[in-house]
Every structure is written in structure tokens, then in C-alpha cells.
Amino acid sequence: MTAFQSDATTRTNDDVIVELRDTSVEFGMDRGTSKVLNEVTTEVYRDEILGVIGESGSGKSMFASAMLDAVPEPGVTTGEVIYHPEEGDPISVTDLSKEELRQFRWEEVSMVFQGAMSSFNPVLPIKTHFVETLSAHDYDIRRGLTRAKELLSDLYLDPERMLNSYPHELSGGMKQRVLIALSLVLDPDLLVMDEPTAALDLLMQRSIVSLLEDIKEKHDLTIVFITHDLPLVADLADRLAVLYAFEFAELGPSERILEEPAHPYTRALLNATPNLSAPLEEMRPIAGESPDPVNIPEGCSYHPRCPLADEECETIDPGPYDAGPDHDVHCHHWEQSIEDLDIAFEETSDSGTTASAVEKASGDPLVSLSDVEVTFGSANDGWLDFGESETVTAVDGISLDIYDNDVVVLVGESGCGKTTLAKTAVGLQTPTGGTIEYRGRDIWEGASGSTLADKEIRRALQIVHQDPGASLNSHHRVRTILEQPLKRWHSDLDGNDRRERILGMLEYVGISPPQDYIDRYPHQLSGGEQQRIALIRSMLVNPDLILADEAVSALDVSLRVGMMDLMIELQDTFDTSFLFISHDLSNARYIAEKTGGRIGVMYLGELVEIGSAERIIHDPQHPYTKALRWATPELEVDQVAEESPMRSIDIPDPTNPPSGCRYHTRCPEAREVCATQTPEFVDLGDDVHAQKSACFRAYDDHEYWQSESITDEHADANVGTDTDTDSGVTSESD
């Protein structure tokens, strides 16, 4: 309890912009009343950024909607929501009439949704969205459009182009920024953002978050930023609020929450959040799962998962305890929590894992990709087809070896071809060029259509999908789902043996008692359990390589580390190799560092850098890897506010990739030679670490160093004007 100084102590009531008093949101359900926001009392101060953190199903979206009294039907909001305008009397939002509410929303408080992708009417141009909003609120349309254009350019968008586009013509990141502009067009005082970046790429998320600060200053905004991703808001927010089971667990200044959290849940959440700097052994999942909204535990709702829980916690709902200036915590034992529960926040310089990437790289590869190329979109097919051929090269000449018991994590923005490459590696995608060999045999040999000829190879290469709910047949019981691979590949087993084997596996992955689960349907399982079933299903055929396509992205933050640990353990037990796909460098680092695997960074169909986790995270060579590193937020408040290491936010059109080094249009280090020549992979490996980077800067002596810099030019000038020169890293086969 150090003396902590904050301007919070000087706050008066005048500074409050919205206050919630005993606000609840309820949904009537067949099983009973579902309380998705449980008597929340809090205040939002004027001109602050309040970060609200919660896992899925913690009530954070309801908290957002409640501030505008915009809870979707049939939800019912009770309690008080009071808005304090800059001048004039406080407004009780819940008592407003329909017409008053219509005016209040968007003019005073506006909202940016999670689903930016679908927040626009697909048949109306963007401009109409602005115009109809302005006219619905009787604003001057010409002045409003001028403001809109200004907002759009502040968000690094071309205003004319945006306004004249239809929603489907914009990328996800553009739509999200246009939506932010649309939400600010009526000059509201408070902006509520509900997971505004959840559907976006890492780089785009980070870029948007860094724009928010400027926007906030310029337009005198108060922002409530709601997210499941704690690191994302860590350096942005002035205050952080942690939601658990539809109530606030803790609320306080960001520094306090991150450095000295008082609630056991916050401490556990910090430990469970994969990040780049914390030592691996201190990351651990939170046991158990979030409670059901119909059945919130008595007393403190966290007590079933809390190590400090005692009888008091089970019966008495902990009121807010004052844990310092402006810092409230809902825990009876917060002092004990600070003393007894560690948080893995200390940054350590060395993690102590041995990098075994090179050791593993000896011997014959398990799966070897050479010069693989995958092109989508049909070329002109001749007969009666006068159409132009339009093709996208998703993977452009990549060579990669995966060894026995190896782990490779592919990271990159969406559309960089990482999923296509990985699917090609496990024989789920037919390559249009190059070869894939499994233990020295071409896997497509003798194959007809898109099915592998050799059943043995098919067995050896398996996949675990991103969305466990969709990859399990919802009409089959767990038993049936898991019996299928056994029947197919272990026909010698009889019914009892199969059952025993399945029960054993369920037990092994921590689903117990397994007898209870074997007859359930997938929808009766939680997300984490479903993913475990999917994982077992592919493990049961005893594969040599498993492709895990964003296998932990759909899970709650608190479960991710647990799932990754399980995968690593299974890898050890079953002696398989893993090919992970992740858009999140923190997850990639966790997996790769813990297993001594490699991280491969992809950009626009090319592999730009590959190396051990440590090298990629701590000593990235390629400027794009550095950008990814920058985009991965850490659990710190005082992060150095670095400038974005990219010259343009938006990714070039993949149907017409830039010439030379594909990253040169965004690279801060680009020089003239980058636009014309394609860099080859350079081995940067010393004795221990294998690291290869495709950048001229890796050469000590290259004409790059004499070349003129092109970074002064307008960043977008080059994009799309260069012709496609088909420049693969090692592309020779066409």
C-alpha cells in the first residue's frame, strides 16, 4: 500500500458524466430469470478512458447497452442510469420517452459495436448512412458532412472514397474506422465501444487503439472501452474496471489494477493472459469456468474458483472495499489477496528455455514443403467464357520443413495465407505448384481430385479447427464422435475396448467424470470442453502432425493457457508435431517457447521470417516482425508510446501485390531497391538459434545500404500502381 497519487482524489461530482446506480439487466428464460448485469453501481468520469475488462459472458456488453438504455429485447433494465450533461440538469436515461431517447442516443452518447463488419446497411452507400443520421437528428447536412470528412481523414481514410463506397467494398479495418467516424458525427460527449476491435487483425487493432487517444483529445470525448483483451487497453485506459459474473470485481486506476490488483480474480486473470514478457512458468489458467447467468453463486460469485474463499464468501456478497484512492474492490479478503497471491508481472530478462529448434531440425523432415504455391480464383476457362481471369496467390513459393516432435507456429495478418499454407501442409488444400512430401513421399502422388490417395498419410496429418462448436457434429453424442476415428483406424478394438479408451482419454484431458460426458451432445459442453473433444478426436487416430488452426482463439482468456498446456502435454505423450496458426503473437510465443518450436511470420503469401520464439520475440530482424511485435500490447501502463512502425495502416490488395519486397509499401526502412528486387531468405542463425529473415537489411554488404530511401514519399502512392512481378521468396516454379 504505497502512497499513490492520482488526480482522482481531486475529482468532484461535476466530473461525472454517467452514473449507474444498482443497474441490473434481466432476461426471462425458460430456465428462470437470467441476470446478465447484477446491481452495478459505478461512475464514469468526464474526459477519461475507462477500460472495462471481462471474459465472454461476464455481462460487459450489457453494461455498454445499459448506458444508452439500449438493451436488446426482451431484456429489462432496472435501476438508475443518470447522464450528466456539461450544462443543465442530470438526465435519467431510463426514464426518457421514446422520442427523447431517440435524440439522446448518438447526440450525447453514441456507441461502436462489436460487429463493425455488419453495422452498415449493405445496400446503401456509406454517405447515406451519414446523411440519414444527420437528418434524423435535424443537423445541418452540409456542415455534418464536412465534419464527417474531417473525422475520416483523422482516421487515415480517404474521405471521398469512403463516402462513395458501399460497405462491402471496404476492408474490415476501414469499416471499423468509418463506424467510429459515424458514431462521432453528431459530436457526442461519451463514446461507448463494445469490443470494437475484436474482429480485426492485431496490427489494425493496435493502429485503431493508438488513433483513439488523438480522437479523444481532439473531440473532448469520454470513452468507455469494453474488451476481453486486457493488454489491449492496458496503456490506453485511465481507469480499469474488471467485470466478473455480471458484477464489478474491481475498479481502479490502470496502474493499480495492473501492478497491485486486489481482487483474486484480477490477479488470476493477469496470470492467465498470454503476453510477451512474463516468464512462462508464471502463466497459468484459472481453474473452473464462469458461472451460468441463471445460477449465479450465492455470496461472492467468484468463490467457487477462488483459492481464498471461506464461509463468509459463500454467504455474504462482498461490497466495495476501499483499497486505496479511487480503487474499489469487491472481495472480503483483498488484503490477504495482495499478500498471498503472486502475479506474474515481473519482467524477466531470460526465460531459461532451451531453444531446441536446431536440434529438432536435424534428421529427416516429417513433412517437407518445397516451393509450395497456391492460387485461388479460376483463370479464364475458355469456352464461352469471356471473363477476365482474376487470381489471388495465397501462398507464393514457400519452403518449410517440419520435423518429428516439432512445433511451428505461423503468425500473420488475416489474408496473409497462413491458413492456406498450413492446410496445404496437411493435405487439405491442393497446391497449384511445388511439392509436399511426407517422410520423403509426395503426398499428392496418385491422388485424384482433392483426396489423398494414401490413407496412411491421411491418418498421419490431422486438423483441429478454430471453432470447436462448428467442428463437432451437433447431432452426435460425444461417444459417437470419438468412436468414429477408432472404428476407422483401430478396427481390431471391440465396443468395450473403444469405450475404455475414450473414457481414458476424456479423463486424461481433464474432463471428469468421463462417464457423465460420454453421452452428452456437443451443445451440452462448454467451449473449452468442446475444444478438448475435438483435440482428442484428432489424437485418437494417432497422427504425426496436427494442424491447430487458431485453436485457442475462440476460448476465454482464462482458459487459453490451460488449453495450450494441454496441447503441449499431448504432443509430448503422443509424440506428434504441431503446426499452429495464430494471429496473436502472445499465444504463438507461449506455444513456441514452451516447446522449443519455431515461429514463422507470413506476409502476403510469403514467409518473411522464421526462427525460435526467443529470437522472433526479442530480436526480430524483419521490419514486419517488428511491426507485429509493436502491435502486441503488453500488460504495462507506462509503455513507451511508440510511433507506429508502419507507413500505412491498410494492407495492399492481395490480387495485385507490390513488386520487389512485398512489405516495401508499408516498411519504414524501405529503400528504392526494395521496390524492384525480391529479398531471399538469409540465415541469421548462430550456433543455438535458427533464424532466417527475408530482408536486405540482414546482409552487411548489400546495395540496399546505398539505395535511396523511399519512405518520404506518400505512403499510399505505391500501393496498387506497381504491376505484379510474381516475386516469391524462392519462387522458380510456375
Add this chain to the structure above:
Amino acid sequence: MNWKIRRFGQAIFTVWAVMTLAFFLTRMMPGNPVDAFVARVGPELDNPQEAYELAEIYMNINPQDPIHVAYVDYMASMLQGDMGMSMSQNDSVAAIMAEAIPWTLFVMSWAIFIGFAVGISIGALMAYWEGSKFDVALTGYATIITSIPFYVLALVLLITFAYRLNWFPTSGRRPEGVEAGFNIPFILGIIHHAVLPVFSMFVASGVASLTMRGNSIRVLGEDYLRVARLRGLPDRTIAVQYIARNAILPMYTGLMIAIGSMFGGAVVLEEIFTYRGMGYYMIQAVRARDYPLMMGAFTVITIAVVIALLIADLTYGKIDPRAGNEDHDAF
């Protein structure tokens, strides 16, 4: 642009393929219709050789020519709009078609128009009151009625309203003894005759309302609708520009296909009501083994479907920007 040319090329190809098929069917079908015709007509003529000339007049096919010459002749006359002579109606096929098509168009376009208009309105209301008694009752009705063939309903309507109650004529397409032209008794008479056929098609069409209901419910759950409400847009804008437009869009292709295939759909209906349109003549042709008329009718139906789909494809981009400049067919 390229895409439009390609689409147009495909349409012409389809028409050509159907005409060619018609030729080879007539020529090669078991019991070869041309030879059958010659065999039937020949003995009645003084000069049996004339039968071949007659065959060429009726069917545009001279069985004595080598097949490629016959094919070229046939296609040439088809392109000139000469579809041969009807053997049973004693008139040129083109003339019969020209006379029959407007009647079919009249009945079927009203049936389709009313079916869609009412279906869309009811479907929208059903979606708006989703789960209410109104919705449940109409969904049930629409499901049952869609699974009953329309001609069963047509028969029931005919028996009830024409034979039992005498409210409507039992057959025919125009009033007797009234001078044809733009006079009120004639127009009323036509409508009077058309009511039962139109109504029986309309009553049986529950699909439009069910589709509209489903589409609207989907749109009602869209994020952009929620954002629009929060933005404070007037209810009317939301209903028209946001819900209706997005819900009706996917039905446009369905409407075009319905228009294209209406001649085909008219066959049974016109037979039941003895309504002398395309479909009526087609059945007559089949009964009388009147191949020229049959082939002419098939060709017209094909061309109608192809044109309707072509229009649907070319205009879809205009009403749905997402399909605008992309290489997508509307169906």
C-alpha cells in the same frame, strides 16, 4: 462489361441448344415423327411424294434431305420466326403462339404479381409478429397450402365457385357475344373469366410469404438494424430502407424465375379452366401428336425462361450493389 457479353453469349447458346435438341428429337425420336407424318398423310394424297413437301411445310424438316442440310434449313426457318404449321389447329404455329401468348401473360402475370405482393406483405407482418397466433396460423396455412399442388385447389375452386355457386364461368377466356375491344363489358368479361385461374394460383402460393418471413426475421437480427435504431433513424426509413429492401432483395431472382417459367406453369391451369392460352394449346398438341405446335411451344417457353433469367442477372447488380461489378450470377 465483359461479363455481360459472356452472360449474353450463354443465353444465346442455351436457346440454340434447345432448338437443336428440338430438331434432333423430332428427327430421331423413336417412331420418328417426321416419318410417321409422311406415313400417315402419304396414303391420303394423290401423289405420295407430296407428303415430303408437306412435311417440310409443317415441320420445317424435309426427311429426304441429308440430316445436316435438314438441320440448316430448320434453323434458318426458326430464326425467321417460322415454326412450321400446326397439324391439328390448321394454322401456322407462329400465329397460334402470337394469339395465345397475351392471354397466358395476362393470367399468369396477375397471378405472380398478386402472389408476390400479398406474400411479401403477409410475410413482413408474420416476421413483425413472430411467434404470435397470427404468425403461427399463417405459417401453418402457408406450409400446408404450398405442399398441395395448385391444380388440386384449382379443381376445388372450379367446382365450388363455378359449378355450384355459378359465380364465375366454368371455362373460356372471353365473354360470349361481346364485341372485342376497349369497351367496359369486354374488359370486365375478361377479368371475370380470369378471376378463378388467378385466384387458384394465388391461394396456392405460400412460398413468397414464407420466404419473406424468413428473410425479414434474418434482417431483424442484423447488427446494422440495431445500429440504425441507435442512430435514431425514423421508423419508416428503417422499415423501408433497412428491413424491406434487404429482405426482398433475395426474392428478386425467385420472381424472375417465376416470370420466366410462367408459360410452363400455365399448362395444367389452362387445361383445367379450358383457358385458351399457351398451355392449353400445348396439351392439345400433345394429345394430337401435333409435333410442330409442341416444339414451337417448347421453344417459346425456353426463350422466355432464358430472357427472364438474363434480365434478372443483368439487373440484379443495379438493385444490389454487392453484386454490381462482380462476377456473380444472381442465382
